[in-house]
Amino acid sequence: MANSPIEPRFLDSFDGTRLAYHELGEGRPVVLIHGYFSNAQTNWIRYGHAEAVAAKGFRVIMPDLRGHGDSARPHDDASYPPDVLMRDGFALIEHLGLTDYDLGGYSLGARTTVRMLANGASPKRVVLSGMGLRGLTDTEGRGGYFRRILTNLGTFERGTLEWLTEAFLKTTSGDPEALVRVLDTFVDTPRETVAAITQPVLVVSGEEDEDNGPAPELAELLPNGLYRAVPGGHMSAVVKPELGREIADFLGN
Secondary structure, X not given: OOXXXXXXXXXXXXXXXXXXXXXXXXOEEEEEEOOOOOOHHHHHHOOOHHHHHHOOXXXXXXXXXXXXXXXXXXXXXXHOOOOHHHHHHHHHHHHHOOOOOEEEEEOHHHHHHHXXXXXXXXXXXXXXXXOOOHHHHOHHHHHHHHHHHHOOOOOOOOOOHHHHHHHHHHHOOOOHHHHHHHHHHOOOOOHHHXXXXXXXXXXXXXXXOOEOEOHHHHHHHOOOEEEEEEOOOOOHHHHOHHHHHHHHHHHHO
16 A cells, blocks of 8 residues: 555765655656654655655655654764755755656755755755745744754643644654754745745645745745645644645646
8 A cells, every 4th residue: 555654765865874765656756855753654655645646657755854764863963964954855866866856845844845946956846835934934933842842842731732743753753862953954045045936836735834934925925836725734734635636736737
């Protein structure tokens, strides 16, 4: 079954860090990057999104970010310089020899996608999901929320947003010590840099999701942005089949 775990493949990144990635389908390559605390299996495979995209004739390539999933989870500060996730993304592109491809991500994956675009990546089409403009231009705000959770685990009242976020961390077997260092890698992208992205961009988010700012604002700033809403909030939209269908329809047209 396509929503069952897919055995990871591995590469060594620019600094020798061992990174995992997963593939499904055949055809035009599309790289989809998962969100913070998550991994490729949870974000793209488990709920059928990768399968929906692959069914449109795509080779879906899904890395596990440094500090996440099956990738290495080093605990030293030197392994988490600013923009390291962007550099890991380019290492994957180079490792696979991709020249004509599409690129996208959810939440932190969307931010990583934009950092790659800001540093010269040239995919044909782009998907930014679970992301608003504020999440790109002011990463400290969102990063501060996660830092507070990771440094106060076990103290949040049941049912609160923080408690739910910590519960999600447990379901993905996240490594708090590695993940708190990932926060140090975040780099803001200036508004004018975002506005200079010329590719067709699908901005798709849960209709209740404003965790990274309103997604329509981001779509309006992009010269070729297209906004689509799916049911749910930032965490719940990932389990909705509509997310995969919107991405598949955008890429398949």
